[in-house]
Structure formats: structure tokens, C-alpha cells
Amino acid sequence: MMKKEKHTRMLSGAVYDLRVALHGRFAGKRKPNRKFMSKKTKDMIFYTVLIAFPIAQFAYFYVAVNVNSVLLAFKSYDILSGAYGFAGFSNFINIFKEFSGSNLMAKTAVNSLVAYAVGLIAGVPLALLFSFYITKKFPGHGFFKVILFLPSIISAIVMVVLFKYFVDRLYPEFMLRVFHKTVPGLLTDSRSAFATVLFYSILVGFGTGVLVYSGAIARIPASLTEAAKLDGITSLREFWYITLPLIFPTISTFLIVGVAGIFTNQLNLFSFFSSSAEYEVYTFGYFLFAQTAYAGTANYPRLAAYGLLFTLVAAPLTFGVKKLLEKLGPEATEF
Amino acid sequence: MKRKIWKVNNIVFVLLFAVLLVYVLLILLPLVWGLYTSLKTREGFVRDVLWPAWPPTFNNYVSAFSNFQIKVAGLQGTKVFYIYDMFLNSLLYALGGAVCSAIVTCVTAYLVAKFPYRFSKIVYGIVIVALILPIVGALPSQLQLTRAIGVYDNMIGMWIMNASFLNIYFLIFYATFKTVAKDYAEAASIDGASNFTILTRLMIPLVKNTLFMIILLQFIGLWNDYQTPMMFLPSAPTVAYGMYQFSFSALNSFNVETIKITGGIMMLMPVLILFLVFHKKLIGNLTMGGIKG
Numbered sequence: 138m139m140k141k142e143k144h145t146r147m148l149s150g151a152v153y154d155l156r157v158a159l160h161g162r163f164a165g166k167r168k169p170n171r172k173f174m175s176k177k178t179k180d181m182i183f184y185t186v187l188i189a190f191p192i193a194q195f196a197y198f199y200v201a202v203n204v205n206s207v208l209l210a211f212k213s214y215d216i217l218s219g220a221y222g223f224a225g226f227s228n229f230i231n232i233f234k235e236f237s238g239s240n241l242m243a244k245t246a247v248n249s250l251v252a253y254a255v256g257l258i259a260g261v262p263l264a265l266l267f268s269f270y271i272t273k274k275f276p277g278h279g280f281f282k283v284i285l286f287l288p289s290i291i292s293a294i295v296m297v298v299l300f301k302y303f304v305d306r307l308y309p310e311f312m313l314r315v316f317h318k319t320v321p322g323l324l325t326d327s328r329s330a331f332a333t334v335l336f337y338s339i340l341v342g343f344g345t346g347v348l349v350y351s352g353a354i355a356r357i358p359a360s361l362t363e364a365a366k367l368d369g370i371t372s373l374r375e376f377w378y379i380t381l382p383l384i385f386p387t388i389s390t391f392l393i394v395g396v397a398g399i400f401t402n403q404l405n406l407f408s409f410f411s412s413s414a415e416y417e418v419y420t421f422g423y424f425l426f427a428q429t430a431y432a433g434t435a436n437y438p439r440l441a442a443y444g445l446l447f448t449l450v451a452a453p454l455t456f457g458v459k460k461l462l463e464k465l466g467p468e469a470t471e472f
Numbered sequence: 473m474k475r476k477i478w479k480v481n482n483i484v485f486v487l488l489f490a491v492l493l494v495y496v497l498l499i500l501l502p503l504v505w506g507l508y509t510s511l512k513t514r515e516g517f518v519r520d521v522l523w524p525a526w527p528p529t530f531n532n533y534v535s536a537f538s539n540f541q542i543k544v545a546g547l548q549g550t551k552v553f554y555i556y557d558m559f560l561n562s563l564l565y566a567l568g569g570a571v572c573s574a575i576v577t578c579v580t581a582y583l584v585a586k587f588p589y590r591f592s593k594i595v596y597g598i599v600i601v602a603l604i605l606p607i608v609g610a611l612p613s614q615l616q617l618t619r620a621i622g623v624y625d626n627m628i629g630m631w632i633m634n635a636s637f638l639n640i641y642f643l644i645f646y647a648t649f650k651t652v653a654k655d656y657a658e659a660a661s662i663d664g665a666s667n668f669t670i671l672t673r674l675m676i677p678l679v680k681n682t683l684f685m686i687i688l689l690q691f692i693g694l695w696n697d698y699q700t701p702m703m704f705l706p707s708a709p710t711v712a713y714g715m716y717q718f719s720f721s722a723l724n725s726f727n728v729e730t731i732k733i734t735g736g737i738m739m740l741m742p743v744l745i746l747f748l749v750f751h752k753k754l755i756g757n758l759t760m761g762g763i764k765g
Contacts (some may be wrong), residue, residue: 183667206613292696397606442611470735
């Protein structure tokens, strides 16, 4: 028994010696323990895999859609065959005829410009003043902030339904009872319909502006306003000389992006009137949407041509406004 | 001098307070009027448009609930969608679209902010140009191309269509990720964390509040949007589109002002509750800088 145990111990000792010898023989020649991939390669693969979908989505839903829109502007639709064919500039010629031959487009252009101008002259300053009020934490600021943002979260169609009956049913009733005057509803009366729609659009459009402006005002270092207050500055002068210059980059962003609104703002007309709004209240945005929704596939090339023309006006106008604001605006660093 | 400052400050405050008070009245009056009008009978409304009626009745809600339906004509005949079908469609459309859009925007902003490749700069440039450059009237083309790849009238297709990073939220995520120090990711990397682990376990939790707020804002926007489902998802009408149809319906059962107003109040409630619960998060300070370059 003892002999067998001794024999086994000797054998295992020999195996161990052999392993040590083999290790000594080959260990020096073994390749260094490299990782499967370098960090750079791993980063690159990770980046490529994750960015592939967003880029593909962008390539199709932005690039291809817009390229196709340009091509569509030079096509016509054959109702019999249901196919599109090259039409040269005929869509554009028809558009120029529409512009020169009817009052519709002239009225639409005027309405769109008026809506933009009123938004600029009344909407932006009011949004800035409201933001100033909220950021300075004047009484009721929390409540006002919630109410200012409320129309942005309520569905446009719901707000419009309530407002529509409010101005068309309640307003005439109110005028009759209080002032003993018989008046038509504000939307029913074609003389007041556009002003009412415009007023409504500005009324419900403060939300995002106030939110972003008050965020920008809140980032102005307190030390700046405190120092000004010690020098005896009034709230009005603080707003004009400190707040406005310091948040100018944010304001200019809104103004630049807003230029496109001349051609895209529907003024909630589709929610008010569906596709049957009177020509007196038309805007470019409403015209394009209502036509696409109800005029059918045959009209797509004509509408694409309208879109291309509007873009050709809107794009340089936007960049022009950007350059102008950079040149005329105060040189300020936003915090 | 101090007296003059005090006077000017007070005048500014009183004027702004008065304007804001008028604003609040203009916003709340139609809502309050709509709410008590929804509790009137048709006859009660005709008798007195101005004031609430007593006792209130909930019959309009019952009528609006049972009549709120849309008939959609398809290849297999006409299908009727009731209010609960439309709520489900709205939920799928808004939740899927909001989550897809916010995650794609968040991940793209992370890649662009944290991986300084030349391509990242190109992507950033694309966002800025797309935000400034106005492209008008691409809707017909969009309809054509969505039909071409089967995205049209398809719920998942709508999520894909919404999953774009070309929005203002990209800049918010980008600014947030830029402020996160490199040390976090480097420390995690030394401990053996993969890029995916760093993104999902470290970076996304760091921006989870912003991500949640953006999902919520997108959700509300999509929930309320009736024009996109009307144009791109005709076989799955959402509740917002249903409301649009309802408000212009000339059918006898719908064509009553009180019923239409009640429909509006009914649709208002879910979003209003969501807003009242989360309003502090939603209207916290949203930060956005100017456009440079």
C-alpha cells in the first residue's frame, strides 16, 4: 500500500516537472495576450451601428422626400393612366397665371404677411414681457406660467371647437343682453373672421416662446441684475438694457425660424373651417394643406411647384434675416 | 430717486399683471363656459346660452360617448371605430411615436456630442441647417414616398416616420451631453464597461429627466395632432382625428352644439389631467441657445 502511494507521488511529481519544462520552453514564444479589437475599432463599430438608423431615416424622410418634391414640381399627372410624366415648367406657368388672374393668391399673400407681422409686433414683445414677469417671480407667476402653457397642451381642435362656439354663439347673445345690439358671430361675419382667427392664434401661441424665453432670462447671472439694482435701475430699464441684450441669441433664433411661418402658418384655419374656409381668411399654409388633403393626387405636382416656389422665397429670406440680426443685434454672450 | 424707481416698478408690475389677468380670462372663459354648457340639455342651451343651467345633466356625455364613432371604408368593407378604438389608436400612435422620436434624438445627440468624428460635425451641421432652412409644401411628396415603402397607413411605419433627430430637442440633448465630463465614461471604460453599457447604464440615466420631459411633450403633441393621422393613417383613426370629424359632422345625432362641446371637453380631460400631474416637470426651465454658424 505504502509502495503504491510512493509510486503515485513520484508520477505526479514527474508530470509537474514536465509541465514546468514545457512552460519554460514555449512561454517566451507565446503571442502577447492582445484584445480581440482595439478601443478605436470598437468605438467606430458602436458609432456606425447606432447612427445607421437615424441617418437612413434622414436620408429617406428628409433628403429623398425633398428631392422627390422638387422632381414632382416638374411633372404632371395623367388621370387616365394614373402615371406621372415630365411637364417642364407648365406647373410654374399655371401658378403665375393663378397669381395674376385671381384675387385669391393676392389675398392669401396679404393675410400671410399680416399674420407674420402681427405675430412679430404683438406676439414676440408680449411673450418677452410675460417671460420677464414670470422670471422676476412677480405675484402669481406660477399660475400665469401654467395658464400660458395650457393652450400648448390642449388639442388645437378642442380649443377651436370651444372658442368657435364661444365667439359665434355666446358673443352675439352677450351683446344683445348687455348692449341691446344684434350682432353676428365673430367668425360668421366675414369682416371680422380673419381678425378673430389671427387673435386666437396669437392668444394660444405664447406657450413655447414664454417657456424658452423665461429659461434664457433665468440663466442671466443674478450678480448682474443685483449690481444694476444697486445703481438704481428700474424694472423697465433692466428689461430693456440687461435682459433683452443678454437673451438676444434666443430671440433671434425664434425670429429666424419664424420667417418660414409666412408660408407654413395655417392659423388654425383647418380646425376652424375644415376645407371650406372663405377666401378672405386664406393663408399660404392653409391653402397648401387644404389642397393636399382634399384636392387629390392629380394636384400633387401643382402643389409641389407651389412648395418649391415658396421655398425659393423663404430660404434666402430666412438667411437674410439671420445675417441682418447678426449685424444689427447687440453683441452679447448668452449665459 | 428711490421713490421714482419704486413708482416705475409698480406701474410696470400693475400693467403686466392686468394684461396677464385679461389673458387668463380669455383662455379660461371658453373652457369654463364649455364645461358648464356640456352639462346642459339642448333646450336649456337654446333657452340660455350665457349661464349654467340647474340641475346639470350628464346626458350629453352619454350621447357623445355612444355617438363618437367613425366609419372607415376599406377593401374589406366599412369598419366602425368607437371611442375606445380611437383611444387605443391614439395611445399607440402617440406613445410609440414619442418614444421612438425621443430615443433616436437622444442617442444621435449622444453620438455627436461624445464621439468627435468628422461625421459628427456633419450631423450637427445637418440639424442646424434643417432647423433654419424652411422647406415648404413637401407633404404631397411625403405621401408618395410613404406609400412607396409601405409606411403609409401603418402604425409601425408612423413610428419610423416620427423617429427623426431633426428637431429642437436634439440641441437640448446635445448641450446636456456636452456638459457631462469625460471622466465618467473613461472610468467606466477602465472598469471594463462596453460602449453600450456606458450609454444605457450611465449616460441615459444622467439625462433621464430631460428624456422623460421630452417624451411627455412629444406624447402630448402627437396625441393632439389630428392632421398627420388624417393624412397618413386613415385606417386607424385617432381620437383627435375623431374629434375633427365629430366637430364637422352634419349627422343629426352629432349636429348639436352641446354634444360637440361635450366631445371637446371629453377629449380635453386625459391631457389636462396629465398636464396637471406633470406640469412642474413639463414647464421647468427648458434651455436653448442661439443658432451659431
